[in-house]
Every structure is written in C-alpha cells, then in structure tokens.
Amino acid sequence: MKYTVLSLFPEICDAYFASSIMAKTVKADIVEYRSINIRDYAFDKHRSCDDAPYGGGAGMLMLAEPLGRALEAAGVKKKGSREKTSSDNPCSPRTIYLSPSGRPFSQALARELAAEKELVLVCGRYEGIDQRIIDTYVDDEISVGDYVLSSGEVAALIVIDATYRLLERVITPASLEEESFSGGLLEYPQYTRPEIYDTLRIPEVLISGHHENIRRWRLEKRVEKTLASRPDLIQLGEERHLFDKETRKIIEQKRREPRGEGER
Secondary structure, eight states, X not given: OEEEEEESOTHHHHHHHTSHHHHHHHHTTSXXXXXXXXXXXXXXXXXXXXXXXXXXXXXXEEOHHHHHHHHHHTTOOOGGGOOOOOTTXXXXXXXXXXXXXXXXXXXXXXXXXXXXXXXXXXXXXXXXXOHHHHHHHOSEEEESSSSOOSOHHHHHHHHHHHHXXXXXTTSOHHHHHTSTTGGGSOOOOOOOSOSEXXXXXXXXGGGSOOHHHHHHHHHHHHHHHHHHHOHHHHXXXXXXXXOOHHHHXXXXXXXXXXXXXXXX
C-alpha cells in the first residue's frame, strides 16, 4: 500500500510515518509513504495557496492551480482523461478529499480502502478547497465525523491509521477478529494484571480456564456494550443479517433484562 499525502503542512504526517508500528511497517516495505507540499506548486513570489471565495463570506479558500499541479505530480489524472483499466492496475490512484461534507468514514469503508494499491489524500485547510478540484480529480469525499477540524492532516491520519493496520503482516489476524465493529458489535471489556486493582477484581470467568465459557461471556459483553452505547449498530446488524442464531438469542435476552442488570 502506498499513501501519498498532499498538504500545506506535510511535517504533521511525516512524524506519524516515522513513529511506532507505522515506522516498522514502512521499514518492512509493507507501506510506502510520500508527502507532497502543495506550496511547492505555487509559482508566485509569495507561494500563495489561498484566496478569498467568490461571492463573499468569511475565511479563505485553497487555490485550484497549485493544488491541481500537486495532484498531477502525484500521478492523479483528470477524471475525463482516465482510461478504463482493471482494478489491479488502475490508471490513476484513488484520490480522497477529507471533508466534513463527505460520506461518513466507517470500518467497512476502511476495509474497502485497505484493498487499494495507493491512496492519495488531499488535506484541506481554511474554508476548504476550490470545488473545481473536487470535480476534476477527487474520487471520494470522506468525513471522519460530524464535527469540523481545522486540520485536514488530522483527518487524513485517521483514515491512514484505520486502513494500514488491516494490511497483511501488520497486525496478527486474530487480533482483528473481535475488535469493535467486527460482526456488527463493539469489543468486549479487556483486563490484565493484577487480578485486583484497588478493590476491583477481574471477572472470575477469565481465570477459569474454561474456554467456551470465556467465549460466551465475551460475546454477551459485546452485545451488552453495543446495546448500551450503539443500539444503531444492533439495528443495522439485524437489517443486514450479520448475527448468527446465538448472537440473536443473546440480543433478545439482553433486551428483556432490566436496565443495568447485565452490568452487575
């Protein structure tokens, strides 16, 4: 997987790729990273990348010309000039603009993007970017949440972090199987040493050695947590038939319990 990030402040993302697990992933050639400073493609003496929007209004807008040149340098072709190619050999990398008006980012979308060979991420600033850039080059507008950030770089890093960890050889596959959002449920509570912290003891089932009871307990806790925190995920899972017979039965049992009973 190759990530190409277009930014006015590439050092924000550069630091991420040089740290922790990501640095090891880059060293192992699982991930390739390239940052492009949009200012390098602004050719006036002040290297201007923003101007006031037509029609008036507060704030500034990123200029089309330097951003368009930066996208061309990244290998992104104009939509109208792209030839039909196979998904294994796309003529232009999938290009994403991080925007609060984009479609919501989700685990399912992360899996879809993780299957790409290259992602080009456009980091906006100020009031956003000229719409003509979106119309000409951008494949997807993606929002990381119903809020507004001052930094498109932060949003880009969210997409990068959620996708690279799904790549083969980055994280043990077993660690991904019961994470939040897998199978339509949130993750169960986790505990480690010591057995007693302050006056709180870990659930006895976790040290029972009975693997089937542990599996069942974890599934029940996943259902409880999802019903309490994200009931919309339960509804969505039911609509999409994501749950097996055992999970559906637990959901119905937990729905019948008085509030708070499952947490004791």
